[in-house]
Amino acid sequence: MTASLSRVAIVGAGAMGCSIAALFARHGLDVTLIDPVAGALDRARSTLAMRLSDLPDAARSEASARIALAAELQAAASAALVIEAVPENLALKQKIFADLDAVCDPATIFATNTSGLSITSIAQSTQRPDRFVGTHFFMPADVIPLVEVVRNAATSAGTVERVMTLLRQGGKRPVLVKQDIPGFIANRIQHALAREAMSLLEKGIASAEDIDEVVKWSLGIRLALSGPLEQRDLNGLDVHHAIASYLYADLDNRTTPSALLTQKVADGQLGAKTGEGFYRWSDADREALLRQKSDDLRALAAWLDSRAEGQPKPPAAPASHTDS
């Protein structure tokens, strides 16, 4: 039996760091949220207040009181688990873990919330690659149930077990990604979908609203109940094979971001946070919408969770490529 991870520190108090902190605080854990950047902790206070705003008064005060804010990495010294959620920059992440390695107990487990950088490369900046994993949470982390737990070649079985146990205590559904592959599972699939959606927009096949409408009310609604492989079984693999035989040659397979996406980024049209992306957003829209989406996702996740209880699940077919 391995010891539980009761003290958690999170480095980086942005969108993800705050929602991961809110998640653990909701589940009764003490969290230290660390960010040395000027103004970051003030922003974190208001983000945390938003992330806990659906709780009744007493529960909200209790959860808030479990989150300590700090500007120094030294505040992670007594943590059993440190999760890093700083910007997606390999050199920055390596520097932070090298510094944490000097500050934390050798037994402390390190986890990075990178969206798809190499876990092995980040872990190499420490003396503890065996106690190092990727924990890829999804936005908002206190709502979306799944976490991809990604091992590097040296991650020990005990580290994986302890992190998965903690995540389950936090109400999550962790899935182990057995190899350190860029983008892990979800971002590979998400980017394949987004590349094709942007390509359709660029070619003028439909408006952004209509492309989103098609995905939300067909594939999206179905994907909440059946994953892409299960859904292919339900449709028939012969049907899928026949379509794949003529369609794949026509799908977007570019290996760099599209001209449309590159131009938008160059123009500062970064999406909701700058007021324009594929849509236009006012500050009031953005705040109200983020709150509403979060509440709706929480309700949907709870409904799906209640349905999943006791539902029969077909066992995966035995095949050489599905080693279990």
Ligand SMILES: NC(=O)c1ccc[n+]([C@@H]2O[C@H](COP(=O)([O-])OP(=O)(O)OC[C@H]3O[C@@H](n4cnc5c(N)ncnc54)[C@H](O)[C@@H]3O)[C@@H](O)[C@H]2O)c1
């Ligand atoms: N936003 C998402 O949807 C999402 C989803 C999954 C994973 N991620 C990943 O999570 C990580 C964080 O993303 P985010 O969206 O929260 O970014 P963010 O920009 O909202 O937050 C990053 C935070 O890191 C802080 N920071 C910068 N330098 C620092 C340093 N030297 N030490 C400590 N803190 C520092 C910043 O002040 C900021 O508060 C990234 O690796 C990202 O790829 C993001």
